[in-house]
Amino acid sequence: MSLLAVEGLGIRFGGLHAVKDVGFSLKAGEIVSVIGPNGAGKTTLFNMISGVYTPGSGRVLLEGEDVTGLDPYLLARRGLSRTFQNLQIFQAMTVLENVMSGFHLRERGPVLADLFALPGSRRRSREAEEGARRLLARVGLERAAEREAGALSYGALKRLEIARALALEPKILLLDEPAAGCNAVETEEIDHLIAEVAAEGTAILLVEHDMKMVMRISNHIVVLDHGEKIAEGDPAAVSRDPRVIEAYLGAQAQESTHAHG
Amino acid sequence: MKLSAKHSTLLLLALIIALAPIFFPSAYYFRIGSVVFVNAVAVVGIVILTGYAGQISLGHAGFSGIGGYACALAPVHLGLHPALAAVLGAVVSGVMAYLVGRPILRLKGYYLAVASLGFGILVSMVLANETAITGGPDGIKVADLGLRTLLADAGVPLTNAQFWYAFSGICLLIGSWLALNLHDSPTGRALRALHGSEIAARTVGVDVARAKVTAFVISAVYASVAGSLIALQNRMITPDVAGYMHSIEMVTMAVLGGAGSVLGAILGATILTLLPQALTVFQQYEQIMLGLVMMLVMIFMREGLLPSLTALVRGRGE
Ligand SMILES: Nc1ncnc2c1ncn2[C@@H]1O[C@H](COP(=O)(O)OP(=O)(O)O)[C@@H](O)[C@H]1O
Ligand SMILES: [Mg+2]
Numbered sequence A: 001m002s003l004l005a006v007e008g009l010g011i012r013f014g015g016l017h018a019v020k021d022v023g024f025s026l027k028a029g030e031i032v033s034v035i036g037p038n039g040a041g042k043t044t045l046f047n048m049i050s051g052v053y054t055p056g057s058g059r060v061l062l063e064g065e066d067v068t069g070l071d072p073y074l075l076a077r078r079g080l081s082r083t084f085q086n087l088q089i090f091q092a093m094t095v096l097e098n099v100m101s102g103f104h105l106r107e108r109g110p111v112l113a114d115l116f117a118l119p120g121s122r123r124r125s126r127e128a129e130e131g132a133r134r135l136l137a138r139v140g141l142e143r144a145a146e147r148e149a150g151a152l153s154y155g156a157l158k159r160l161e162i163a164r165a166l167a168l169e170p171k172i173l174l175l176d177e178p179a180a181g182c183n184a185v186e187t188e189e190i191d192h193l194i195a196e197v198a199a200e201g202t203a204i205l206l207v208e209h210d211m212k213m214v215m216r217i218s219n220h221i222v223v224l225d226h227g228e229k230i231a232e233g234d235p236a237a238v239s240r241d242p243r244v245i246e247a248y249l250g251a252q253a254q255e256s257t258h259a260h261g
Numbered sequence B: 001m002k003l004s005a006k007h008s009t010l011l012l013l014a015l016i017i018a019l020a021p022i023f024f025p026s027a028y029y030f031r032i033g034s035v036v037f038v039n040a041v042a043v044v045g046i047v048i049l050t051g052y053a054g055q056i057s058l059g060h061a062g063f064s065g066i067g068g069y070a071c072a073l074a075p076v077h078l079g080l081h082p083a084l085a086a087v088l089g090a091v092v093s094g095v096m097a098y099l100v101g102r103p104i105l106r107l108k109g110y111y112l113a114v115a116s117l118g119f120g121i122l123v124s125m126v127l128a129n130e131t132a133i134t135g136g137p138d139g140i141k142v143a144d145l146g147l148r149t150l151l152a153d154a155g156v157p158l159t160n161a162q163f164w165y166a167f168s169g170i171c172l173l174i175g176s177w178l179a180l181n182l183h184d185s186p187t188g189r190a191l192r193a194l195h196g197s198e199i200a201a202r203t204v205g206v207d208v209a210r211a212k213v214t215a216f217v218i219s220a221v222y223a224s225v226a227g228s229l230i231a232l233q234n235r236m237i238t239p240d241v242a243g244y245m246h247s248i249e250m251v252t253m254a255v256l257g258g259a260g261s262v263l264g265a266i267l268g269a270t271i272l273t274l275l276p277q278a279l280t281v282f283q284q285y286e287q288i289m290l291g292l293v294m295m296l297v298m299i300f301m302r303e304g305l306l307p308s309l310t311a312l313v314r315g316r317g318e
Helices: A042-049 A072-077 A095-101 A111-115 A119-138 A154-166 A184-199 A211-217 A235-240 A242-260 B005-023 B028-052 B061-077 B082-104 B111-129 B147-153 B160-183 B186-196 B198-203 B208-234 B244-257 B262-278 B280-284 B286-300 B305-317
Strands: A004-013 A016-026 A031-035 A057-062 A080-082 A172-176 A203-207 A220-225 A228-233
Touching: A004 A042, A016 A042, A016 A057, A016 A203, A016 A220, A016 A228, A031 A042, A031 A184, A031 A211, A042 A172, A042 A203, A072 A080, A072 B198, A080 A154, A095 A119, A095 A154, A095 B186, A111 A119, A111 B160, A111 B186, A111 B208, A119 A154, A119 B186, A154 A172, A154 A184, A184 A203, A184 A211, A211 A235, A220 A235, A220 A242, A228 A235, A228 A242, A235 A242, B005 B028, B005 B160, B005 B262, B028 B160, B028 B186, B028 B208, B028 B244, B028 B262, B061 B082, B061 B111, B061 B208, B061 B244, B082 B111, B082 B208, B111 B244, B147 B160, B160 B186, B160 B208, B160 B262, B186 B198, B186 B208, B198 B208, B244 B262, B244 B286, B244 B305, B262 B280, B262 B286, B262 B305, B280 B286
Parallel strands: A031 A203, A031 A220, A080 A172, A172 A203
Antiparallel strands: A004 A016, A004 A057, A220 A228
16 A cells, blocks of 8 residues: 555645645655656655645545645654745744754653653653764754754755754654755765655655656656646656656756757 | 753752842842742743744733633632632633633634734733622732741741742742743644744654644743732732733744744743833833833844843854
């Protein structure tokens, strides 16, 4: 059975049909990428799956159960976690605290225990801190642990969001342009990290503009254009598909000729 | 041994409270000191609500009213000891905060500010108009806490002003200890997370509506305890304690010192309690002065006094 299944998902913003009748599914350990030009509806699709937007039509199934329109915090409890294209960092907290907050579901306890700093509360905080430090090491941010998150570079914040999302030990991880704004070395590190997390059995849904990365690590690719799924298949098949080349790769090729010319 | 930030903050506070009397020119300053501490207790509650969780209330004086009048009424009508009456007031305030906050805090935006404003006005009107029970606008007498007599019998004779200075100072230390514990606890991280990004907080599993209600209830209990302290110390209470101006004063004190920091909030409470003592103009034009302070802080140091100064000192140091 698939871990995540999306059926006929759609949403309108006023007159704009931002996503239309999109469906696909995701199995444990699989990396599925959603590609398409800017404004194709990729982030909107993520927002519907993760409960940020309530879909106008269609269903989202987690392990066969209908979870359409559930609040993100309830989806988090069912093992769904995500990062954001436009960073959503807790700016005033330290880097370490940002990742510790990803342990919320495991570290939370009675409020009175927290107010009086009872041993149980302190133990839960300590465990979250140990876990968070391990994750920071994994994304290469261990030395920035005590810094205020707002002071980090864009690329570092991208990795911080990944570490926070991993802290939930999700069954399904949604990554919205994790490598945007990162240099070649950082991109390759993120690339390895994603493959590693998938190898541990997490299902990954990825939106990424770096085509080399997408082609290298995806098991399956879904192509969106103007909110509609225009193609899907394995990387080789998708990159040969004429509609895809026209809608997306072609447009990008044109862009890069402009940029260089 | 190196002290944690929490312990050094508490130690600093305890030292200031214990040593300040050495410099008091007259016994009257014990009285001023205790007013500072009582205000600071309420403002530490605002730090939890506004500084940690990012929510704004314009009606917290309503809870001070409940705490204050509980100390006046419960001993007379229920035969409770004044100390237990204060506890009862805190419980009632907490329950009221839950009932008021629960439906509102599910909504986004500034509904809480508006609704709490309404709640505060409602409480102060009831207190002023239900003359038969509350004594109306002139206020009502409050029973003696009795602790000072107990201390005198035990061989620790204190003047009334000295006793309330020490008692409210200890209450402030306890309130600060709890708030600092909360800051670095799982609940505190959830509150600060929703302040930073509500959507990201939900994504990591924080039940945002519930977390906001938690902060609202805790801060209401702080305001209630402050109201009880005012009543017990003055041996009387008037509806002004629940008034709109008192709510605004609390928020201004928190914002002036730095709503995110316990020590900053205490500094804000200290300055805005002492200013009217030092400058009679401040007393005459209190509303204008509070508005002015709020505007200047928002324009020149949005973080508040203490965080801005700390940043300045750090910037120089590097
Ligand atoms: N909250 C919203 N309100 C109105 N329009 C939106 C909203 N979110 C996205 N859109 C629109 O939906 C379309 C798809 O956007 P998006 O999903 O961000 O695209 P992508 O992530 O593929 O670049 C765009 O035209 C965008 O302007
Ligand atoms: Mg996008």
